[in-house]
Amino acid sequence: MITAAILTPEHGWGLMALFSVLWIGLGLFWGRRSKSLEGHMVANRNVGLALGSATAMATWVTSNTTMLAPQFALELGVWGVLAYSMAALGLFFFAPLAGRIRALMPAGYTSGQFVRLRYGHTAWVVFVALSLFYGLTWLVSMGMAGGLLIEALTGVPYLYGMSAILCVCTAYTVAGGLVAVIGTDFIQSVIILVGVVVVAVLAIDAVSVEQVHAALAEERPMLLDVLFPAALMAIFNNLLFGLGEVFHSNVWWSRAFAMRPGVGTKAYALAGAMWLPIPIVGGFLGLVAPALGIGVSRPDMVAPLVAGHLLGQLGAVLVFVVVFASIASSIDSLLAATSDLVTNDLVHGWLRPNATPDQLRKTATQVVVGTAAIAWVLCVPRIDTLATVLFFAGPMVASMIWPIVAGLYWKRTPAWAATAGMILGTVGGLCVYFTVGWYAASTAAAAISAAVVIVATLQRPADFRWEHLKGGARA
């Protein structure tokens, strides 16, 4: 059984230095185009299909895909691989919504802005609180993933690796705003796709499916059981969690606002198709661990350990590069989107309504740095496994699916229904989280929220005017 790092700390520092220079250099280069607030926050609303689909795909290939998908497989077996892959539907389902968002709010900036204009202040407060909490858990899970990956592959202590990746992403996001985020995402998506294909080919060549099956049947038999209770519950839970993440998060809304008219729908559908095979490859890495006799101390470390073991030093470098790219592509997106949400909704919409675009541009930069600093503080103690950190926010995001869908398409959905749906869904989902488990919490939250929104719309219909959304360009 193997738990030692494959690469040396010197390799680790060298690779980190190389990519730090690359990403920060590109951030500074692209930052020349984002001097204005419009450029910094929505990339001048001029993103085409290639960049649009690449940034959506790269952002969705987070540390969660490359490190959590193997954990899903290791804990929930074959059903777990399927459950994780279902998250692709989040992008497919958001594709038509992206077109609708762009059409309804051609001058929009954030998802919070939509909720405030569509549902009013109370719903907006609930939405922003849930969304920021989720954003922070996602950011923390990725910062942790970066530190864990670097430690597992190179032996560089967790604290140093985690700090390095957060600092690099913060630097180029500050330098270049959403333009830099989308530009680096394009390069990172190419690295991820090429790397995943190579890892998949080498892994399948190194260990046969029969060996994997035999080891699982002997050592971890439930992973092959068709009636594995937790895994069955996780299927729709993960799907609904994915829908909630994409539907509500400003990460995806900011890209919808940034894309040219007519691009969003195609870009998100294409991104979903490109993303689909990646968790399957990641899941396979998790399932082969028992066959290779790899000792797993933490389930979220299984992917880098297996890949490094299977593919040797060169493979470890490849995995390092792929996962580093996937983590960076998500951290930068989340920093930029959270900054937009705080700057536009909280600062401009509430604290400083008379701020000039230049002042807001500076505020956005400060928010990026502040958000990264908070995430760093929360990452330091290595709270729990990645899954536990992230899925605690599952009920919150799943409770926002129906308020967003109904808000975008149903003018009769009343504001209080959205608020009640988010609150009751979150509370119900968290109850299930603590009594049953994370693998059922999002399902309960989404179901409760859907029931509240549908019943309220039918019983107490309102009459919202879509033109009201077009009028609110900025808060």
Add this chain to the structure above:
Amino acid sequence: MPGLLVAVVSAGFLPLTATAAPPTFVDSAIQSSNGVVQLEWSASEGPYEVELAQDGVRRTVYRGSVPSAHVSGLRDGEYHARVRARRDDRSWSNWSGPALIRVEHHAMPLVWTLLGTGAVTFIATGFAVAWAVRRHRV
């Protein structure tokens, strides 16, 4: 004489014996409803070896230098885990006291209920989006 004994042992003439205090599990009674168990123990130095036993059959589930082990895919039942540490002189500590693991997966009626709830919610969401897109054209 003690010096002679050490020399004989280190030269490999005598079998290595357990010499140090064994690690101690942080939690010695663990319940799991999904077949997943995270074992953690307190100890100063590794590497470690963890064994899992059920119905008298033992197997090694972890060898490594981190004082925690992740085990998954367990069926319903009771298991006993034990851990020992390897010292600088390459000897093993005694085995720790056992950690009792009781795995009882969720009842299937609950599973079918939540699976069905998830399916209905997902289908309703898909239908709502498809119907709205068809109606609004964008």
